[in-house]
Amino acid sequence: MGRAYVDVVNNVAVLGHSHPAIEAAVSLQLRLLNANSRFLYEPMVHFAEALAARFPPPLDTVFLVSTGSEANELALRLARVATGREDVLAVRGGYHGWTGATDAITTSLLDNPRALATRPAWVHPVEAPNPYRGRFRGPDAGARYADDVRATLTRLAAEGRGPAAFIAEPLFGNAGGVVLPDGYLAAVYAAVHAAGGLAIADEVQTGYARLGHHQWAFEQQGVVPDVVTVAKAAGNGMAVGAVITTRAIAEAFRTEGSFFSSVGGSPVACAAGLAVLETIDREGLRANARNVGAHLRAGLEAVASRHPIVGAVHGMGLYLGVELVRDRETLEPAADEALAICERMRELGVVIQPTGDGNNVLKVKPPLCFTRASADFVVGALDRTLAEGW
Numbered sequence: 001m002g003r004a005y006v007d008v009v010n011n012v013a014v015l016g017h018s019h020p021a022i023e024a025a026v027s028l029q030l031r032l033l034n035a036n037s038r039f040l041y042e043p044m045v046h047f048a049e050a051l052a053a054r055f056p057p058p059l060d061t062v063f064l065v066s067t068g069s070e071a072n073e074l075a076l077r078l079a080r081v082a083t084g085r086e087d088v089l090a091v092r093g094g095y096h097g098w099t100g101a102t103d104a105i106t107t108s109l110l111d112n113p114r115a116l117a118t119r120p121a122w123v124h125p126v127e128a129p130n131p132y133r134g135r136f137r138g139p140d141a142g143a144r145y146a147d148d149v150r151a152t153l154t155r156l157a158a159e160g161r162g163p164a165a166f167i168a169e170p171l172f173g174n175a176g177g178v179v180l181p182d183g184y185l186a187a188v189y190a191a192v193h194a195a196g197g198l199a200i201a202d203e204v205q206t207g208y209a210r211l212g213h214h215q216w217a218f219e220q221q222g223v224v225p226d227v228v229t230v231a232k233a234a235g236n237g238m239a240v241g242a243v244i245t246t247r248a249i250a251e252a253f254r255t256e257g258s259f260f261s262s263v264g265g266s267p268v269a270c271a272a273g274l275a276v277l278e279t280i281d282r283e284g285l286r287a288n289a290r291n292v293g294a295h296l297r298a299g300l301e302a303v304a305s306r307h308p309i310v311g312a313v314h315g316m317g318l319y320l321g322v323e324l325v326r327d328r329e330t331l332e333p334a335a336d337e338a339l340a341i342c343e344r345m346r347e348l349g350v351v352i353q354p355t356g357d358g359n360n361v362l363k364v365k366p367p368l369c370f371t372r373a374s375a376d377f378v379v380g381a382l383d384r385t386l387a388e389g390w
């Protein structure tokens with residue numbers, strides 16, 4: 001038998017690796033039929049209905065695709081057709097995919113250091129609402145960050161333009177699991193709606209019960225988006241993605257003809273998608289994310305209290321981030337240290353990686369079957385690494 005590692009980064013394998021429920025669902029469907037999704041099959045209907053049932057009204061209509069990039073690409077098209085506009089506001093530092101339009105709205109410096117200098121004219125990056133290292137850090141931070149969105153909308157209006165959409169992760173995944181300041185999305189969605197635009201929530205990383213307290217991260221902000229995108233966890237590693245929206249927005253899209261993506265929502269993809277949803281419920285993975293996530297967070301906070309290099313522990317449930325800084329006042333990112341610490345953790349048996357524009361936040365987003373024993377192991381390995389050196 002080979003060496004065992006604790007995996008704390010693979011949010012795609014939401015149920016855990018090699019889960020028998022996925023293997024069984026996929027192999028059964030493969031023996032029956034797997035074909036072009038231009039045709040309707042039972043697994044497609046079952047998956048779409050099960051997915052829609054997990055969203056609040058009026059989010060009741062589902063488009064099936066294969067990846068997060070495709071889902072966001074379609075979300076942008078839906079918004080553009082429904083509003084008849086082109087412009088999109090996107091939060092700075094976000095990652096939304098690699099395809100043409102999703103790359104255009106991506107300004108993660110880690111993924112593209114030249115991003116902010118090279119955006120097309122229809123993309124309007126807005127200030128990242130990061131209450132740890134951004135400009136505003138107090139209880140009114142949410143409202144103050146929303147000011148930048150309102151200012152962008154005012155500038156667009158002065159130019160005779162209006163927004164098609166605002167897109168953001170409802171928990172700042174790419175920054176390392178930073179919870180958005182209270183009231184931020186409520187204020188932003190209100191402003192965008194008042195300007196005639198739509199709100200898109202990119203739940204590709206943050207959805208699927210990962211936050212424990214919530215099924216979807218937008219619930220943490222007390223808002224309901226117009227369009228939600230999911231992928232990654234949606235298939236536990238199989239290529240499954242979806243866009244969930246309102247009937248009215250989907251109807252508006254009819255002017256574009258029919259929508260299909262040959263293998264997006266194939267019968268096998270849908271069998272996997274349905275098995276993921278059912279297994280999360282059956283195995284109580286949302287409660288596990290809440291309970292083990294709280295235990296893990298407490299352990300990481302105890303590590304932070306012993307080692308000044310840990311500037312903050314971000315996130316909730318099983319979407320956490322350990323932000324490493326050289327100085328707790330200046331918050332200078334400890335990027336080289338983060339890489340070296342990850343290497344040392346790997347030697348100790350923990351698979352972990354840095355993220356964020358400063359490449360200094362250890363991302364902690366393990367499969368939702370994570371145990372307290374694994375959490376203790378990870379906390380012990382980090383504590384040992386920081387105490388002994390790396």
Ligand SMILES: Cc1ncc(COP(=O)(O)O)c(C=O)c1O
Nearest residue numbers: 067068069095096097204205231
């Ligand atoms: C928040 C977010 N949106 C979209 C995507 C793109 O998804 P995919 O890689 O499936 O195209 C990613 C991928 O990392 C992501 O993290």
